[in-house]
Amino acid sequence: MLNSRTKLIQLTVTLTACAFLLVPMILSVMAGVTANYFQGISSGLTLKWVFRVWELYADSIFLSLWLAIACLISTLIIGLPAAYGLARHPGWLSRILEEFISLPLAVPGLALALALLQLYGSMKGFRISWTFILVGHVLYTLPFMVRSILAVLASMDLKTLEEGAASLGASPWQRFRDIVVPNAMPGILAGSLTVVTLSIGEFNLTWMLHTPYLKTLPVGLADSYASMRLEVASAYTLVFFVLIVPLLMAMQWASARAQRIAQ
Amino acid sequence: MTNRTFVLACLTPLLVFSVAFLALPLVRLFLVSGESEAGWAIYLDILRKPRYLNTLILTVLVSLATTVAALAVSTTAGMFLSRNRFKGRGILLSIMTLPLAFPGVVIGFLIILLGGRQGLINQITPGHVVFAYSVIGLFLGYLYFSIPRVLLTVMAAAEKLDPTLEEAARTLGASPFRVVVDVILPGLMPSLIAAGAIAFATAMGAFGTAFTLATDIDVIPMVIYTEFTLSANIAIAAALSIVLGVVTWALLLLARSLSGTTVSAGG
């Protein structure tokens, strides 16, 4: 359609953008496995920085994984029935509720964290417990779970399917268990992967909510960027990439699948 | 249990959670913003005091620059990737969407690797070129953050464009340039506005990137952070948070009403 000169410009822009995004990632990976980054690759490749990261930050990594799982369970418990409720009760009230719980997508995490701190900061037991961070993570990831499931539920004739089950003798709970949940599975899967990916990478809320004894992976990253030598910081970033990139790809695959089904 | 009770019971956990951890904290935040000596005039102070006003202006300028650059780069790349099938396209697409999962701090670090004292640019150029901790570094960080998000929005819209419209324009004698101006851009416009709003809102509220790079630059998220932690000036931090939250929320509402996408601001 367009002539070759235009295409060439487009290609150049695309490749430049890719380079801009990719080169720092490569630099980071390289720095993480180079013996001395300042001397360059000639100083030799090593895994010692990765081991050093493990010694220093294993706790943070495990805390993040634990938080991600707890966050997933919480968002499933709250989000799955809620998505069903919203799908069965479409109306202005549901619209407002959906809009309201989506606020954390738009309002910066910093503001939400401040709000949580103002209200609950004085409840010491809660403030210093890991559940305080969990609340932040659930707040931030819940809209993704709800919307992901809602999109799939909204695409099928849920009301008639349920009426069909009811006419065969199924109670509301049996209908939820036998019809709603199995058919919402693609949305649940996509939502779950999104929640885990986002929870592991969450920084803005977590930075404000964490305590010195409870550092998540990204908090540890910020810590290492500020206080560790470049190689350690890079090795830690490398660990993060290894964790997050497969999750991101799985999430994109699952979301694309759920979207296809929802259409 | 009747059907109606069951459905309402399903919504109860969500209601309880969002009232306890979203509605009440936000109300509290708003009340706190008026508790200083300045009272509710604190919102006027943001516009009157040079420190806050300059911060506001700088944040808006950097965010605008990010928006324009991200739109230009991502629209070009997005149209190219959605209209051409070639070897390596999938890889390019993966590279351009990978940063979706990176928190702002990591992106800040990546910019340091590019433009910091030990950064690539400083090593390969003869002079002393360090830009990571300047406004340019911040701009590049925001751009890094925004490119994937805008790209996905543009590509989703490009896939939905009806190719027969372009063919129709061509049968009517339109040149390739006219097709772009008369058919493609108008078709993409709602998504471009939406993507722009997302990029702008994201940049306005980005904390992680600023936290790593903008130790010496006053952008709103950093000012909120320092007022809160260092100066313990909670009212102004709360007021700035409210203003920032309202602005980003309004922008994303506009974005969603135009395109129906749900891309998170985050960062």
Added chain:
Amino acid sequence: MTLRLTNIAKTFPDGTRALLPTELTVKTGEIVSLLGPSGCGKTTLLRIIAGLETPDFGSTIWFDNDDVTSLSVERRKVGMVFQSYALFPNMSVRANIGYGLKMQKLSKSEINARVTEVLEMCQLDEFSKRGVDALSGGQRQRVALARAIAPRPRLLLLDEPLSALDASMREALRDELAVLLRKFQITAIFVTHDQDEAMAIADRVAVMSNGRVVQSGTPEELYRNPNSSFVAGFVGNAMHLEGKSAGKLLTLEGGTQHLLSEGSGQNVYVRAEDVRIDEAGSLCGEVETVTFMGTHYRVGIKGIMPNVLTSIFSGQSAPNVGGKVRVSIKPQALMLLPEGEAQA
């Protein structure tokens, strides 16, 4: 099981009266069709019988001697075939059919035996392991029917069971459905807007209009003795002969027509098959359209009354468009119905 509805009415929250107080009795083993145009309240009535819709206060639904009015749908033991079939996409054909039995907490072996029996009855054995997405429209319809019938419901309800099918399949499946329903020996009510469907399947047809049952009877009774111009028009497409009647004579634009009885105050209706093209006929008009239908022609004639009068012509060569024809109608074929009824 005998179904008895007394004083059934439905007013929607916005004030729309979907159903005016209605009485209906369906005898054991009887297959009744609720026939009417869209919006006449037939689906609402069916959904009230199923328990999917709550009727207004004062309505009562009797299953034999049980008052089931306040019983929820899942306890009412009705089988229902939905317009869209509502097959569960997450289950195989077998699991769909067995679902109602599972809800009755029957043992695995009992469920298996009954499902196999129903699969055979509906000729679905070879599809039992398939997902419902891998079925044709006709197969889905049979699965929906099998699923509804498997738990041995007291009453089978079908909501436009054939409307989701292609026109070409509809006729074949219509006859098949009629055979299956009789094989099940079950009291059944089905809703349709298609008079052919109603007549082919039902023992008795209840014609509905504007929220009430206007006439109920065997297909033959409705066809031959409609009690209102609505039924005459809706069942068998009777045409209104618009003219002036005086005594036993009806004066039309194209001539006069004898009536068997006093015609004043009555509307006169005739069906196309009773309109004969006949050189000795008393009415005269001009041929406007001729449509070849295979076994016969449909001839549209203008000039006899304000609207076009249609005649079924079964001769070998049809009259020419634009030509003059004479038409005769036997007086005993005319239906005289009271004026003042709203036309459908």
